[in-house]
Amino acid sequence: MKKQKDISGSFESMMHRLEEIVESLEGGTVPLEQSLILYEEGVSLSKQCIDKLRASEIKLKQLSKDIEGNFELFDTKQE
Amino acid sequence: MSNQKTFTVSELTKRIKGVLETSFTNVSVEGEISNFKRHSSGHLYFTLKDEGAQISAVMWRGRATNLFFTPQDGMKVIAGGKISLYEPQGKYQIDVFQLQPRGVGELQIAFERLKQKLAGEGLFESDHKKPLPEYPERIGIITSPTGAALQDMLNILNRRFPSLDVILNPVKVQGEGASSEIALAIKEFNKFGNIDVLIIGRGGGSLEDLWAFNEEIVARAIYHSKIPIISAVGHEIDFTIADFVADLRAPTPSAAAELVVKDKLDIFENIRNFCYTMEQDLGNTIQSRKEKIASLIASYSFNRPKDLIQQNAQRIDELDRHLDQVINYKINILHERSNSLGKRLESLNPESVLERGYSIIYRSQDIISRANKLKSGDDIRIRFHDGEKTAAVS
Incomplete structure (x- = not known):
């Protein structure tokens, strides 16, 4: 499991990029070819965001320390 | 004088100790704390006083950990314990088993005092507050694993934004040791890292129940956290020191869950709007390019070559007409000449003879x-x- 968060793939960064694209397109100053590229990127980002939102349930874990003082995450049952 | 028994100091002290310690095995005394010291051993030493007198007090470590609050100078308390005499110094003191603020008012005073102190140190400055992530994906929660507050928060998080990892660091939220557990949990999360935002909190209760969140140790842990913290303690009307230091105060744990994530339905709606806007804008861009092209086609400069062609065609027509005239003129001259020649020929015709x-x-x-x-x-x-x-x- 990777510890470092993938910044480019975070929901936050995707939503912000999407907002950025919408703003650029709204300006109407972007050349047509660039507009088409931005539009495609925007559509693909919105699909990825919606996919993420389709998760059915949060994952609950508990932070604990092992004997050596290292952190561990335990799965916890949810009611 | 002479028939009185003479004691040694030790004998006398022992006698006094015996009287004192048997007469005051279980006393309750009300007084104001002064000279409060927490020894590194964990024992607490202080003086209880009123207008007319004072008495030394000690609270051994084992009992001190049972306190839900940290005693402060000036706090009026009710101490329960027994009188003991320390022979080497000939001093008596109260060995405190239980310590209670005299009333809620005392806690409120302590609250105000700590609030002023920490405000003076700048712990509540808005400059120091960290912005919360707009779309957190990993949320750390510091609360009781059995409390209703946790379930309330999980239910709301599930409903609003289920694409989440929630990591619980379970702690006691009231009574002895609660404040140090909470402070430690904050430090642990910071060491662990990889958490977007922390919620610390508990459900409603009395001022005593909520007191852990008014302790200095918690306030300082919140202040030093690198992870943004939402405090969510008790009900709407309850304000704690933690609320002032935290990056955001939520009125209740449920409210914290509402504040920390956006509702997925709203996000869906936003994304839908984004897509609609993008389509519109792209459509507009294409439309405006079309219009631009149309206006270029209609423009003077674009039509200049065509204009030149037309002008030349006109010139050609003119030249053509001119040529026609010249040719016709020539033809006429030739025609006339041929007529006269015809007449002369006619005269030579035998017919005319x-x-x-x-x-x-x-x-x-x-x-x-x-x-x-x-x-x-x-x-x-x-x-x-x-x-x-x-x-x-x-």
Whole structure:
């Protein structure tokens, strides 16, 4: 499991990029070819965001320390 | 004097100790704390006093950990314990089993005092508050694992934004040791890292129940956290020191869950709007390019070449007409000349001679120009200007 968060793939960064694209397109100053590229990127980002939102349930874990003082995450049952 | 028994100091002290310690095995005393010290051993030393007197007090470590609050100088308390005498110094003191603030008012005073102190140190400055992530994906929660607050938060998080990892660091949220557990949990999360935002909190309760969140140790842990913290303690009306230091105060744990994530339905709606706007904008861009092209086609400069062609065509037409005129003129001249030539030719025509009364005589196809070429009986044709007649030579 990777510890470092993938910044480019975070929901936050995707939503912000999407907002950025919408703003650029709204300006109407972007050349047509660039507009088409931005539009495609925007559509693909919105699909990825919606996919993420389709998760059915949060994952609950508990932070604990092992004997050596290292952190561990335990799965916890949810009611 | 003489028949009185003389004690050694130790004997006398022992006697006093015996009297004191048997007479005051379980006393309750009300007084104000001063000279409060927490020894590194964990024992607490302080003085209880009122206007007329004072008494030393000690609270051993084992009992001190049972305190839900940290005693402060000036706090009026009710101490329960027994009197003991420390022989080496001949000092008596109260060995405190239980310590309670005299009333809620005392806690409120302590609250105000700590609040002022920490405010003075700048712990509540808005400059220090960290912005919360707009779309957190990993949320750390510091609360009781059995409390209703946790379930309330999980239910709301599940409903609003289920694409989440929630990591619980379970702690006691009231009673002895609660404040140090909470402070430690904050430090642990910071060491662990990889958490977007922390919620610390608990459900409602009395001021005593919530007191852990008014302790300095918690306030400082919140202040030093690198992870943004939402405090969510008790009900709407409850304000704690933690609320002032935290990056955001939520009125209740449920409210914290509402504040920390956006509702997925709203996000869906936003994304839908984004897509709609993008389509519109792209459509507009294409439309405006079309119009631009149309206006270019209609523009003067774009039509200049066509204009030149038209002008040249006109010039050609003009030249053409001119050429026609010249040619016609020439033709007319030639025509006139040919007319006059025609007249002159006409005058040379034999026909015109015939009109003047001359005739031509043919034998067969030959023209007879001499009389001696004809003999009697020859068939001849006489041509006049208006026709022919046949005749025989006599």
